């Protein structure tokens with residue numbers, strides 16, 4: 227009060243205004259959460275078979291980060307791998323104002339060298355279920371991932387009620403190392419990595435045995451686990467007649483998954499950090515790069531336990547179902563469920579998958595997309611041969627990342643860092659998406675799609691036939707730095723008439739959307755985040771084979787890029803010449 231007495235009238239008004247806005251500011255309780263991480267290779271048995279994973283601070287999966295909306299996360303990461311660089315991408319976090327913290331090697335920063343430490347410092351502005359993972363080479367396949375959960379800001383409430391919560395981070399696992407997989411995929415003749423040996427739930431799977439072997443529908447033997455093994459399933463302990471929130475995230479390298487809880491309905495309430503209009507299903511699909519929250523009610527016979535099952539979708543499954551147990555109190559957790567695990571929908575029942583995807587709509591009252599667009603980019607997805615190598619290409623261009631991170635080369639106008647010509651934003655009108663790619667002229671490229679700041683961009687992702695006849699695969703596309711509205715899915719080749727079917731009323735906001743075989747998916751986003759952003763298939767081997775593009779907007783507005791992010795390639799040279 228004494229301070230105010232001496233203030234002029236105008237200053238008093240400002241002072242009071244500041245006090246009031248602080249009082250009303252939900253970010254008042256916002257914190258900076260500091261973490262020190264060491265990334266290293268270590269022996270681990272994710273599926274009961276000893277192997278090597280990339281862990282963080284001795285843990286696999288890496289530690290769960292938990293924060294509140296408005297908090298700042300500061301991860302001081304030291305690379306303790308002996309011979310490889312590393313970066314970590316914070317999947318679903320838009321990085322407003324900190325594009326250098328997006329953790330994409332060659333795009334937002336230089337890979338962190340062995341022995342070096344880099345500070346990722348960024349704000350988590352929106353509550354939701356997220357995760358983080360390696361974004362250099364195929365390190366995600368090596369197990370470099372973990373969960374990132376953002377609660378609502380202090381004093382705010384979720385728009386639904388629940389009594390308890392669980393988190394399931396889903397992944398797939400190969401016994402062949404990610405380095406050997408990289409060599410396989412880049413070899414002539416091509417060697418495909420095949421289907422995963424195991425599916426993991428929170429980094430745990432069982433390769434040699436099955437929890438459900440006694441039901442006799444598998445040739446595997448029963449698991450003899452004490453519960454303290456690295457591969458022992460994490461059991462979900464619940465009380466009867468409660469509502470639980472299950473956060474589910476998929477960081478698979480390849481597999482599209484289907485999740486079910488025996489005898490329980492799943493009510494979907496969140497997708498990729500955005501609320502959706504609640505709807506109820508018996509099982510749900512989840513593609514790599516997606517996250518969901520579902521609610522389930524423990525309204526079943528509490529003297530029994532129930533299966534939680536995970537199965538492969540969209541590719542002929544050669545990987546057994548992953549299982550864990552929903553354990554009702556006071557029933558013993560060692561009582562296995564009395565009926566067999568849920569039977570997954572057929573792997574190629576795409577109508578089932580499409581029904582789930584099209585059920586996802588924005589929660590009533592969510593922001594609607596702009597009704598028009600400024601620019602529309604068509605992206606044809608094909609599998610191609612280039613010089614005898616098998617690649618994926620977008621409009622005939624297979625992405626090979628440059629040595630200098632785009633964020634630096636664009637900001638500082640380093641002309642020779644990458645191909646400055648605009649990449650193609652369409653494909654031949656008469657291209658037949660139902661036939662293997664005839665195009666002998668696919669090329670490697672690293673051009674950038676540059677959007678005017680704050681313009682509205684439509685992307686039409688067009689699926690096509692792969693190299694083998696009558697094969698078209700699912701690709702989940704993930705956009706960095708933004709959420710997009712999913713305006714619609716369709717069959718065959720997109721035509722202008724399809725635009726009439728776009729949902730502009732309640733399309734869901736997401737950061738990952740799938741294209742179904744031989745179909746198209748239409749997305750809309752506002753290019754309002756100065757930076758350079760990857761947009762790519764989240765299937766790790768497919769990205770490695772070139773299935774991605776690079777978007778940029780407003781890079782001249784980006785200031786204060788930490789030099790440590792750019793001390794490689796031509797930006798590194800530039801700093802050296804400037805004696806910086």
Ligand SMILES: O=C1O[C@H]([C@@H](O)CO)C(O)=C1O
Nearest residue numbers: 418609692693699767768771
């Ligand atoms: O990229 C891929 O390569 C194989 C196959 O198309 C060629 O072996 C496969 O199933 C992929 O998804």
